[in-house]
Amino acid sequence: MRTRIKICGLTRWEDILAANRWKPDYIGFVFAESRRQVGKEKARELKNMLRPGILAVGVFVNGDPEEEAGLFREGVIDLIQLHGQETEEDIRRIKLLTGGMAPVIRAVSVTGPESVRQWADSSADFLLLDNGPGGTGSAFDYRLLEECLPEKPFFLAGGLEPEGVKEAVKALKPFAVDVSSGVETEGVKDEEKIRRFIRNVRTPVNF
Secondary structure, three states: OOOEEEEEOOOOHHHHHHHHHHOOOEEEEEOOOOOOEOOHHHHHHHHHHOOOOOEEEEEEOOOOHHHHHHHHHOOOOOEEEEOOOOOHHHHHHHHHHOOOOOOEEEEEEOOOHHHHHOOOOOOOOEEEEEOOOOOOOOOOOHHHHOOOOOOOOEEEOOOOOOOOHHHHHHHHOOOEEEEOHHHEEOOEEOHHHHHHHHHHHOOOOOO
16 A cells, blocks of 8 residues: 655745645645644645645644635635544534535544544544644654554654654554654755655655
8 A cells, every 4th residue: 555645834835836846645734823824815825836636634723613614615625634622523513514525634642552542433534643732743652553553544643754754654554644844944844855755655766
């Protein structure tokens, strides 16, 4: 199975141009309060520049399901990622508001087997396994997953960077890997790091 790639936290047209050149499967717009936060109109502008076939993920923390569903219905985003204390009821609400069309990614702070198992029967389409609340730029102990790798497709996040991502993929075989600060230099997306990250996840050598 080919591991997909998500480059999260894009904020500038230069970031979109880099994504268009190196073709990750997903990019992320952070709508939650963050130094990478973008608003609806900025996200729309950047999405309109995005190469067809690259899907845009909206990242939210304890947001409003109505707003999140609206962004999906308007085509500003293609998937909805929940990174706060959202409940299963919130996920079902988003599904209802989008006619079941919006894929939902539920972020999980990995602290042990139970933190993952409690989402095994979630109506979310994907889990995202991260360290702490997310956005920390540090990895969690992968040994915590030895007895609880989810059957549901999952994104692996937390502390990934170009030089170590291949080992992480080999160890856990995630559906996708998710990176933000690991492809930045001084807080700004670095195209060379994006290129190396994608090259090290994928098998073709023509990078």
